[in-house]
Amino acid sequence: MAGAGTCGEPWSRGVARDEAGALTVAGVPVAELAERFGTPAYVLDEDDLRERARAYRRAFEAAFAEFGAGVDVYYAGKAFLSVAVARWVHEEGLRVDTASGGELAVALRAGVPGADIGLHGNNKSDDELRQALAAGVGRIIVDSLVEVDRVADLAAAAGVVAPVMVRVTTGVHAGGHEFISTAHEDQKFGLSIAAGGDEQGSDSPAMRGLLAVLARPELRLLGIHSHIGSQILDPSGFEVAAAAVLRLRADLAERSGVLVAEVDLGGGYGIAYLPGEVALDADRIAKDVASSVAASAAELGTPLPRFSIEPGRAIVGPAGLTLYTVGTVKPVRLDDDRTRLYVSVDGGMSDNIRPALYGARYHAELASRTSDAEPVLARVVGKHCESGDIVVHEVDLPADVRAGDLLAVPATGAYGRSMASNYNLLTRPPVVAVRGGQARTLVRRETVDDLLALDQG
Ligand SMILES: Cc1ncc(COP(=O)(O)O)c(C=O)c1O
Numbered sequence: 162m163a164g165a166g167t168c169g170e171p172w173s174r175g176v177a178r179d180e181a182g183a184l185t186v187a188g189v190p191v192a193e194l195a196e197r198f199g200t201p202a203y204v205l206d207e208d209d210l211r212e213r214a215r216a217y218r219r220a221f222e223a224a225f226a227e228f229g230a231g232v233d234v235y236y237a238g239k240a241f242l243s244v245a246v247a248r249w250v251h252e253e254g255l256r257v258d259t260a261s262g263g264e265l266a267v268a269l270r271a272g273v274p275g276a277d278i279g280l281h282g283n284n285k286s287d288d289e290l291r292q293a294l295a296a297g298v299g300r301i302i303v304d305s306l307v308e309v310d311r312v313a314d315l316a317a318a319a320g321v322v323a324p325v326m327v328r329v330t331t332g333v334h335a336g337g338h339e340f341i342s343t344a345h346e347d348q349k350f351g352l353s354i355a356a357g358g359d360e361q362g363s364d365s366p367a368m369r370g371l372l373a374v375l376a377r378p379e380l381r382l383l384g385i386h387s388h389i390g391s392q393i394l395d396p397s398g399f400e401v402a403a404a405a406v407l408r409l410r411a412d413l414a415e416r417s418g419v420l421v422a423e424v425d426l427g428g429g430y431g432i433a434y435l436p437g438e439v440a441l442d443a444d445r446i447a448k449d450v451a452s453s454v455a456a457s458a459a460e461l462g463t464p465l466p467r468f469s470i471e472p473g474r475a476i477v478g479p480a481g482l483t484l485y486t487v488g489t490v491k492p493v494r495l496d497d498d499r500t501r502l503y504v505s506v507d508g509g510m511s512d513n514i515r516p517a518l519y520g521a522r523y524h525a526e527l528a529s530r531t532s533d534a535e536p537v538l539a540r541v542v543g544k545h546c547e548s549g550d551i552v553v554h555e556v557d558l559p560a561d562v563r564a565g566d567l568l569a570v571p572a573t574g575a576y577g578r579s580m581a582s583n584y585n586l587l588t589r590p591p592v593v594a595v596r597g598g599q600a601r602t603l604v605r606r607e608t609v610d611d612l613l614a615l616d617q618g
């Protein structure tokens with residue numbers, strides 16, 4: 162029976178089928194969610210998200226405790242941030258990593274203390290930096306040489322000492338797509354550890370950045386940061402990056418006499434998007450990374466640093482699904498004589514840009530009912546004026562899928578709502594949280610009045 166077997170990855174733990182075969186999230190039938198909140202809607206399984214946050218924190222704490230080192234886990238808010246989500250992850254013992262003044266404001270509104278917030282960005286504005294300094298953030302991750310002086314000058318003006326990390330690039334090319342790899346040389350983030358990386362002398366840009374921070378009394382150098390990419394399923398890149406960062410830390414100590422206390426290896430932990438895909442296992446990766454950090458530190462004769470990570474997708478991605486209503490169905494005969502069913506839903510690239518931007522693959526299931534009809538090749542498409550407006554490239558759906566059916570697309574919790582747009586002036590969908598049989602709105606649906614209110618005529 163097509164659509165009857167929903168459970169396990171890529172679905173959140175709270176997803177099941179009721180006796181009638183309809184999908185439920187944490188005990189709430191999707192038809193009830195659709196009726197109450199409309200579609201499209203992002204649905205977040207709160208317990209699942211909290212469990213993933215705890216699992217990452219516990220896995221890394223336990224793995225590094227073996228070597229006597231402490232750990233901080235920062236939730237990367239860029240994946241999805243709302244006041245409730247910031248509060249949940251903080252309650253689960255995580256800190257919050259922000260990448261803009263907007264994300265910082267949401268974390269602060271949630272009551273996360275400044276000391277538990279980090280600020281990232283390759284081109285932070287003066288206003289964002291002032292906001293961060295005023296909030297007393299626990300760390301600002303400096304991304305360029307220009308920014309060293311910018312942060313120091315603003316800290317001096319504010320009369321504070323800014324705690325900073327320096328973001329370096331290790332040359333590791335990891336991640337699911339070129340646009341989400343961030344530590345190879347030919348991209349915009351961070352300071353290269355390759356000597357003469359920008360052809361301006363024998364010190365690497367990373368070493369120059371670290372020395373420049375040490376030279377400014379308005380800055381306190383916490384440590385070195387490296388983020389190698391996103392949706393990483395081959396964990397070997399983390400170990401290579403860890404070794405490179407620890408070597409740089411030892412080189413800096415030799416050069417300046419300062420052994421920095423902290424190392425951050427960023428986020429990037431890959432998740433399952435399709436049935437049969439396997440996410441990175443938090444316990445496994447934590448143990449591997451801890452052993453390799455410990456081995457590098459021992460080889461270099463340096464004590465272990467305090468260690469931090471910044472997972473985003475792995476916490477919120479699998480906890481979310483998107484609920485759509487089918488509007489039209491069109492069979493198309495393909496060159497190879499197969500038929501593909503184009504199933505149009507009431508959202509599309511404005512609520513999930515990832516298929517168009519990265520060629521990302523998703524799964525979908527008939528959610529409001531099950532069907533005995535034979536499964537047929539289908540493509541789930543949106544309602545935008547683009548033929549590339551595809552939600553799911555290829556999926557088997559029952560042949561009788563029809564207007565009014567609800568479809569659920571799993572694993573959309575990360576980089577769905579946070580990258581949503583108003584293309585074609587669609588209103589962005591709500592984010593609904595479900596827990597213990599109860600649903601509530603975290604972020605309401607935009608209205609046309611919201612859009613018109615921005616338009617000054
Ligand atoms: C610096 C930094 N930290 C953390 C993340 C979060 O990554 P992910 O959601 O893949 O865990 C990103 C995004 O790739 C990032 O750029």
Ligand SMILES: N[C@@H](CCCC[NH3+])C(=O)O
Pocket residue numbers: 239341343391392515575576580
């Ligand atoms: N937005 C990306 C990941 C980039 C993460 C930020 N460096 C995605 O949807 O996969």
